[in-house]
Amino acid sequence: MLRAGSTEISVPLVKKKNGLLRLPRISFSHIGIFLSAAFLLFLTLCAIAPELFTSYSPVDMNAELLLLPPSAGHWLGTDHFGRDMWTILVYGARSSMLLGILSVLIGSVAGLIIGMISGYFGGWIDTITMRIIDVIMTIPGTLLAIIIAVAIGPTFFNVVLAISIAYIPSYARVVRSAVMSIVSRSYIDAARTIGTPVPVIMLRHILPGCLSPLLVMATIGVGMSILAGTGLSFLGLGVIKEIPDWGYILSEGRSYITVAWWISVFPGLFITLLVVAFNILGDELRDRLDPRHIR
């Protein structure tokens, strides 16, 4: 309220209009972002310190507790070895999240380098690189990941590597087109004219322009990588460890689907929610970074 003699204008959060209270508008996207961030935070904590969320051990096989439905003692039931489902899922968060984030990290950094070199130098480097990328892209991504994962052996890092390799071509292409549109601008010519060394041009001028499309692709890519990784585990081609990965326990649950649906249903639910969270964040990022995008 503007008061005579004072330069202070205070705008109350809650406006009174015709006597009715109007609350500040919280749109659905805000709710979505909040829930996604909260869920991701929860899973990150699960990955770092699973003991905080459960008192059971994921490897505790107890013959007396086989195939119990969800109850107060076992929130999500028990599996065919008597292990508590909630515990398995909490402990499995680490490998799922690491899988998604690492694959995308490796894939996007490699794609960034390849795309920048290909886009900046052009010529035969670009042609050859693009042909190789075309060839890699004709093989469906999941298939490529399966074959590579089987070829180099079922360890965690190898699965990460397999999925990254399957995604590098897409990242490289996106970066390359961003680079090519930047290179055509005059400030690059200006930098070249005054003798700026190539690596400096790349880092200072070209890199920032590539980052935003890459970032959007990467965020959504984490979701896709997690789907690919759990798919591999489901087919039995992923890592087999003591603590079952979400995809693996899901596939184990198939045999018990008629008597114990919770063994397959809950892992899938967790996977879906994780991917949804990353997708929501990715969408939000894209909306913020692209000024022309219509809500």
Add this chain to the structure above:
Amino acid sequence: MLRYIGNRLLLAVPVIFGTLTLVFLIVHWLPGDPARILVGDDNEADIQYLREQLGLHLPLWRQYLNYMWNSIRGDFGHSFANRQPVMERLLEQLPATLSLAVVSTLFSIAVGVLLGILSAVFRNKIIDYVIRVLSLFAISMPKFWLAILLILLFSVHLKLLPAIGNGSFKQLIMPAFALGVTGAGILARMVRNSVLEVIHEQYVLTLRSKGLSERKILYQHVLRNALLPALTVIGIIFAGLVEGAVVTETVFSRQGIGKLIVDAINQKDIPIIQAAVLICAVFNILINLLVDLAYSLVDPRVRNSF
């Protein structure tokens, strides 16, 4: 136009060569000795004999040359597992996967485009939010999980649909749905954005001020332009179905290329793996070509540039 097609097919040849080479390299990277796996026991003499029979004793470059030369002539060898000619085995399994792919793509297109348009036209109303949330979940759900949920609901509880097998249409419904949902979600989101972009263009404002009815604007002008980019997405979805088929066929115990590939990888059945991956790759190239052709048919700007 014919020259364009011819050009594209010609350009596809080196890509196919490259794919053949890549496949060969990756497959021979696979650990394990197929001969040893097939013989079963440790009889070294038998293993060595089988290796020579299968040509595995030759140096890698010779195996590569033999492979390339035979592939050009259309001879893809015989399956390590049952000595059946590879092409024959693949062609046996192809129809099941193809029918699954076609039905699920049609489903994706029908549902995805419709929901996308609805979502854009009724922007920010309840139905828009519902469709957006649904499509978000559709693209986030693992296909194998959705498949299991469907089996749980329709086969175990409601006993309406069969859970396994691949003879009848009834057995096609759930797998096609499981496979198509993701594509529908992708299309719904994409079509929504596309239609919204077009609706905000200047010419739509002009059409409105000329007094054209909303419905006419939608059908005759907006949709034609908005649906064009959807063609590319449809192509991508169709080509991506093969990988989806791998999990779906496993869950529903259907025959098909996907199951064939996974079994072959586990058995180190090299000729099958090579030929199957090659088929997927050729399929990809063909789909891309078809999408480009469709673009040229539908968009007069592209057509006139020939």
